[in-house]
Amino acid sequence: MTRPAHIARIAEDDDEQFATNANGAGGGERYFNRELSWLAFNRRVLEEACNPAHPLLERVRFLSISGSNLDEFFMVRVAGLKGQLVQSVDRRSADGLTSGQQLTAIVAEADELIESQRNVWRELRLQLSDAGIDVLGSRTIDEILTIDEVAWLEKQFREQIFPILTPQALDPAHPFPFMSNKGLAVMFDLVRVSDNQPIRELIMLPSQMPRFLRVPGERARYVAVESLVKRFAALIFPGYTVTGGAEFRVLRDSDLEIDDEAEDLVRYFANAIKRRRRGRVIRLELESGMPHALGEALREELGAGHAFVTESGAFLGVGDLESIVDEDRPDLKFPPYSPRFPERIREFGGDCFAAIQAKDIVVHHPYETFEVVLAFLKQAAADPDVVAIKQTLYRAGKQPAVINALIAAAEAGKSVTAVVELKARFDEEQNIVWASALERAGVQVVYGFMEWKTHAKISMVVRREGAVYRTYCHFGTGNYHPITAKIYTDLSFFTADPRIGADAAQMFNYITGYVEPEGMSLVSLSPRDLRPKLVDLIDAEIENIRSGKPGAIWAKMNSLVDPAVIEKLYEASNAGVEIDLIIRGICCLRPGVDGMSANIRVKSVIGRFLEHSRIWAFGNGKMLPNDDAKLFISSADWMPRNFDRRVEYMLPILNPTVHDQILDQVMVANLIDNEQSWDLKADGSYVREEPGDRPFNLHRYFMTNPSLSGRGAALKGKSVPKLSLRRGH
Template sequence: MTRPAHLASLDHDDDPFAGSEGSDRYFNRELSWLAFNRRVLEEACNTAHPLLERVRFLSISGSNLDEFFMVRVAGLKGQQLQDVARLSNDGLTSGQQLAAIVAEADALVTSQRDVWRDLRRQLAETGIAVLSSRTIDEALSGEDLAWLETQFREQLFPILTPQALDPAHPFPFIPNKGLAVMFDLVRIADDQPIRELVMIPAPMPRFLRLPGEKARYIAVESLVKRFAPLVFPGYRVIGGAEFRVLRDSDLEIEEEAEDLVRYFANAIKRRRRGRVIRLELESGMPKRLGSVLRDELGGADCFVTESGAFLGVGDLESIVDEDRPDLKFPPFSPRFPERIREYGGDCFAAIKAKDIVVHHPYETFDVVLAFLKQAAADPDVVAIKQTLYRAGKQPAVINALIAAAEAGKSVTAVVELKARFDEEQNLLWASALERAGVQVVYGFIDWKTHAKVSMVVRRESGQYRTYCHFGTGNYHPITAKVYTDLSFFTADPRLGLDAAQMFNYITGYVEPENMALISLSPRDLRPRLMRLIDTEIDNAKAGRPAAIWAKMNSVVDPAVIDKLYEASDAGVQIDLIIRGICCLKPGVPGLSENIRVKSVIGRFLEHSRIWCFGNGGMLPNDGAQVFISSADWMQRNFDRRIEYMLPIENKTVHQQILDQVMVANLIDNEQSWELQGDGSYVRTQPGDRPFNLHRYFMTNPSLSGRGASLAASGSVPKLSLRSRR
């Protein structure tokens, strides 16, 4: 489905010369993202975290960097190769951006290598050894080596396929994220040199753990190098070195695609063979081997980096699974909202009585599943409509929708095929849903349906009542354990009608009319946001208090940034909590001296989108306008995605989001970084009043979920905003 003609001009970043004079007004998007990943890596050095959690942060920084190259760098490289004359908002060409990106990315890789060296040493001191091919013999006993050789012969050797590299055997295809070892050999019989390549099978675990109480790990590629004589009998091994390949993994969508499902199935296959965008070489690789790899895997069009003695640090995540609770964060069990327990677990009765907001991961995602499961089993429920952007591989949400359809209910699922790297899983879910009788809709071809909304229509007293769930995160049971997000449940008939119009817009292309509360992109979300900022500007100019608080993942859109600069100039006090990319320059005299930006990086990944406006008073205040949303402030969210934004009117929910969630984020000083006007980030120092927002919410139940127990106990401490100005 294509977009309406009257919305076709909304892509603000399609102007090839947009923002060509913006270097003084905006930070570069890509470099800002690298700065975010640098903050993630810094957490691997944070001795306040347990050791294995630090390894996890290192792993995350590696996985993040992989995806960045596969998508963002690949896109810029494509522009450069095609001579696309598009400048970034800060005025850089694709070539200029790539040069800066590669320099910073290489510095980041060097830091990752140094961090891993230190963590590896500390792991060894705590009884967790990660052995290399060079240290296997000296670190293991004869019995251990015998076991290892048996494992290699029986479990790994049958899967390996050595490939000679000569005129009769051309260089093989290396898949995306493919890891391989190249060997230089000499045939003993006639001293004939030969070059061989051994691919590491992708389905295999990256590490082998030796038996025993002491944890000893060996990477698969180290085993291949250690037992190369078994792989190449009759040859003398001269040298061996590892390399890894990243390919262009973005999918381009053709609006003329006749069958979207078939198109995506084929596009996923093409992605596996995308252009090589990055070649990682083991440090110290012989020049002759490095030259061969450069020539065979993209030449001058790919970026080559030496990544230390361990390639693909994202795979270190498997070591974190070691059963060492003393080296991990203390276990945490999320709470189930007491409000729903007070109604005997009846989600509909609790929601009908009063709006509820659930704060994940401190409160369990099981409440969302309970809502859907109850809808599936309830004979009075007649219809369920659900958006699915990322549902992950856990089938709980899918099973609930299937159960509802098999029970004879009308079930509609909007499955987003363009959810990057989840396309294949979403195709599988769509097929399973359709087989069960669910009406599966794929939405617009060139817009992603990113809004997280579920609605249930229930027959009550001869009439129909609509119950809605609006989420700032995905319907993903796994990420809901580590992402901080809000789930808002309501039976407000105005929101029910708005949600119904939103679904009709996606499924039937029916333009919404007279939306009561919800704003949708790409229709009216940006204009609504601009009007809210303008109101604060008017308040400031009239001498009234004026303030904006906003929390989200990224701020990129130049139009919104310019409006915030205008608000700052008028005297509006602006506090932004931006975890990732921020192209806005804060604290710059004459531009943004009233804007402060911080980033929170800690145990949980801050993901909720919350926007607050003083509305004639300083924040926080009871009359403030508070909104939750599925959108970040980026061009893609405003112009190329279906997103929602809705106001919070319930007093208790309003207080929880504004006075608890937002204030806690602002006063956190143990996990926070302050963005400076030059683009650098400075870690906040706790001083004599330390505050950790994650620890606070792990130990203090939410307001709206506590029901009558809140009034009885009054035990939730009131947070106070200690001004940083």
């Protein structure tokens, strides 16, 4: 039986809602709340907008990111909890809170976050003005601009904006129109001059319209489109006196219900995307100072009786401030960075296959270019000896480079299989477009499992070499997305190890034909055996302690939520295993508690790049780092959805050079970073680390030092500063 949409969604994301600890007792003593932990992460993002170490426009970017993050949080997470509450579903989070209790805490924290965003924007706006960038409101246009500049604005408004707008009276003959998700509108109270009759009008701002208009001139002056609508309201409503005007914005439930009985998955998702645009209103943002009666009228008209209503300051939708960051002011941005192309591949004349066959390679994005992944696929498409390509696609974005390479390979007569994940949240529509383009070119497109997302990032190329076939593989911790690869830190691992190739082939057969893998040599897959393998690795460290050897675990990921794994880490801590976790976002584990987690330390790194790679290391009888440590890369975070409802991989790193690069460089650098790191305390607070007299910025380190496995002979004379971990760094 199919569960209702909101219930199914929370179950998909959170089987931890039912979780208790090993002794049958859950609660806040052992776990932090997932939703509040996420809000704490977004608070850290917002704090970077206040960091004077960042250039001014980059601080505006952090503010924008915090706004976009919060929108998605309401559209998905809060919407799911609200659905539980409305449908009287009695479920508790791992920390013991009901849906209602969680929503109360979430809204209180979110309101504080919104107030902080307002204060940060107020300060940044003043600093932008001092730096020569003005963001003008409707009341400051005439104060700041000259008569000629106002005339230019009016001309632009008449010619470029006015024709697009559709004012609508709100009365019994004109019902309130539908507002799409993230819709922004201005409500006007007017009085008709001819008979002094009051009237209320609504103007919705089309989403395709740019949010800001830049006034020509050396000094940058930006005016939001809603401010222009207010300023030139007299042009829209001739014969009326404007007595008031206020902006509001709508967020809707934006997740998709997954019906496991759908007969045609593509058609189902195409229709579901259309339904999402009309989801229930979850949040109504009002301009500060909007009369209470008008706010209540909006709730009634929008059917938003259960929505959360907030006053969001003078600017609604701070995520749109991203467009201001595009201003041509390099002095107010991070210095441009050009990623390196691995020298190892250059030494083989750009032949990716020859370089990979000689030795495994790991590429560290964004410090090393994503172009190497594209080069691998393009070479496979053009190489007459390549007979087959298999590729997973979770988020490919709007850039067609990867898609074009697969199309070229199919058109060249190769056997090409693409596993396209239609359930990649907010990328469903684009993935349907890519799937159609691939099918037209002759690619065999597979959509994977109905109830599981294929989240593993794997590419597999089979090449004829003499009398044998050799398999080349790429395993990524991030998506095949050329844009995010410029700002996300991820690993790309290339290998021609026949054991890994055979495992990859079984994985693809599992997804495309439901053929259960047997005798996998190295790769572990969820939902089959990834969690049990991880638990075994933790148990091995516990056993090392009992045998009188050191026990140590390092793990880097985006989120740690899974109660079973958390409990196993608590057990390891109590046994004496030293555990260091680098968790960028959500962390439900409570560290540093005597008798439970005294030997566990958790930090979060927030900086110029988004830490995204998943790396796990186990001491194997010695303290970390060491050459014999068991080291893995993965596509999975430690969350119930990744273990139970997604196809993910875990891959051991056996090549010594690659092992050293990931463990001694990447992991150590993350642990010793003290310029953009936050430590999680037992009470749930995050405290920014103080650099002291030995500052270290891991992003700066990797931007200025070549990697180990891809550096090649040409760079062997260039020393790379050796990193060392000092406990209590």
